[in-house]
Amino acid sequence: MTMREFCEKIGMDEASIQQVEQFSIEDTVYTSYKRAFQEDKKRFFARLKEEENWHVFALVLYIRMAVEVYETFQEKEIADQVYFDTFSDFRIWNEECKKKYGICGLTECEWLSLPLELKIFRLGRLQFEPIRLEKAIETEKYTLPEGTKVLNVHIPEDGRLDIETCLDAFERAENFFQETFEAFVCESWLVSPKLKELLGEDSNIIKFMGLFENYGIVYPFRQAEQRVFGAIREQKEEYPEHTSLQRALKKYVLDGKEPGMGQGVRLRAEKRS
Incomplete structure (x- = not known):
């Protein structure tokens, strides 16, 4: 080649x-x-x-x-x-x-x-990185101990976050990695529950967030501003307002709020049933 x-x-x-x-x-x-x-x-x-x-x-x-x-x-x-x-x-x-x-x-x-x-692979819309948990994850329903094998989920900036393509990516990951992991984990502004204060239920971002169970939010972490506006500015009033998401997030941060970085976990299919 x-x-x-x-x-x-x-x-x-x-x-x-x-x-x-x-x-x-x-x-x-x-x-x-x-x-x-x-x-x-x-x-x-x-x-x-x-x-x-x-x-x-x-x-x-x-x-x-x-x-x-x-x-x-x-x-x-x-x-x-x-x-x-x-x-x-x-x-x-x-x-x-x-x-x-x-x-x-x-x-x-x-x-x-x-x-x-070969430490990360893109399978459809999402990227998957095999890792071991450095700390245990605890939710209301279950605990994943420290050292558990999981797939760290990353979301490329490459088009719409369509829910069907994301579900397809999870299915591909289960076939690709087979029995080598217990769950998917994702640390991103895209899974911060605070976004529910900005976006409606029909939002692709909210639907994507719904695929995970939240187990925490990290502050301060201005990843949302970086991704939505292209760069972090200290003069937040200078942020552009070209999209509805930009307008909503700009108002949110000008009000002194911050979405932070959400932490989500999703068990693989057979463990969810």
């Missing part, structure tokens, strides 16, 4: 693909970075930031590594669709970099290293 084929399959725009093709990383430099990635990630990430034009350097480096890891996906008999969907995060964060800095590249290099290590 060529780098162009990879970029096209994950949906990158032609202008970004051309920049990727034009940016050269010498083989000795690439090999050095690859070794550092495998042996000393802290140094790897620090070294990346030292590169001139490090955003685009990181994008090209990561794409080259992703092309190589395709062989591992094949060996594990993971479908091509899962491979390309998983690495579509490179496209999403490249678009974010262009929006924020006006240049092609990546910024969230620690986060985007996970698919390169």
Whole structure:
């Protein structure tokens, strides 16, 4: 697979693909970075930031590594669709970099290293990361002890949060990971119960939240402002009001309130019945 084929399959725009093709990383430099990635990630990430034009350097480096890891996906008999969907995060964060800095590249290099290590997979609308609970989760109905194997759910900024596509993603995850986990967990502003003060029951966000049982809210955590407005501003009156969600959240935070980051848990299907 060529780098162009990879970029096209994950949906990158032609202008970004051309920049990727034009940016050269010498083989000795690439090999050095690859070794550092495998042996000393802290140094790897620090070294990346030292590169001139490090955003685009990181994008090209990561794409080259992703092309190589395709062989591992094949060996594990993971479908091509899962491979390309998983690495579509490179496209999403490249678009974010262009929006924020006006240049092609990546910024969230620690986060985007996970698919390169096969530690996270996108299955339909959602991403799933196998982890063990660092602390027990207690709800009114059950307790998941510390160390329990779960799937950490992440929501890519990639279109509508349609409830049917989310349910399909959970089903895919149960088939993909099979019996290796007990529940889904999600820490996100999208599962904060406080959003019920902003949105109606017909909202996709509220429907998505309803798929989980809440077990806490983390404060202070301004993830909602970051995601809804694109950046956190200390002068909250400057937030845009282009959508109904922006208008509702702006009024909410101007009133001195904060949605925080919700913590939700959803048992796998056979354990819910």
